[in-house]
Amino acid sequence: YCVFAVVAGQDDMPDFIRENQNEFACMELMRITYLEEEPAKQLIREPLMRENRLAEPPFQESAVDTLYSLTAGSAYLTILLCANLVDYMNAIGAAMAGEAIVKSFLRTRAFGRMSFLDESIFEPQLNERGRPELKEINGKILLEVARISRTTGQASLREICAALPGEAGINDALDRLVQRNVLEQVTGDAYRIEVKLLERWLLETRGE
Secondary structure, rough: OOOOOOOOOOOHHHHHHHHOOOHHOOOOOOOOOOOOOOHHHHHHHHHHHHOOOOOOOOOOOOHHHHHHHHOOOHHHHHHHHHHHHHHHHHHOOOOOOHHHHHHHHHHHOOOOEEEEEEEEHHHHHOOOOOOHHHHHHHHHHHHHHHHHHHHHEEEEEEHHHOOOOOOHHHHHHHHHHOOOOOEOOOOEEEEEEOOOOHHHHHHHHOOO
């Protein structure tokens, strides 16, 4: 006669639990984030194989590697990319996608005039639920990390602060972006964006 429940929330859930400690005291907390590499690649390969009863995946392994490197294992972005890639393959009459087709797809459909990517796609990274006041500083920090990383692969705290003179709350915002797996803290004071699709989108749309 016990009652069992699974309560799922987004990244503001810890704050919500702290505000309602009595109600959640008996619950075990489990953080769920991006998929590991092999499950993420299975998500790229297997749905199409099952749906179309294929013996082999319609993506070459180099294409699978590229898609995974862009999404960092985000299930949502993986499904979004694959669905649009299949539409592109159908449009050009391709039964198999290799590295060349994926690059053409990214250039023309992900980042070209016909792009399906917009700010709403990256809302979970740019805007922390329950903290709308952080959207502006998050966007500024992520853009500067993307810009600086073009040459070094990462951005130091000193470089970020130099690019945003007079901006308040940078350290706190960086900590929260790391906690939410938007940024990866490479060393003590160096950061890079986890989802390369977001990084490239920022540079394509806001980089100049």
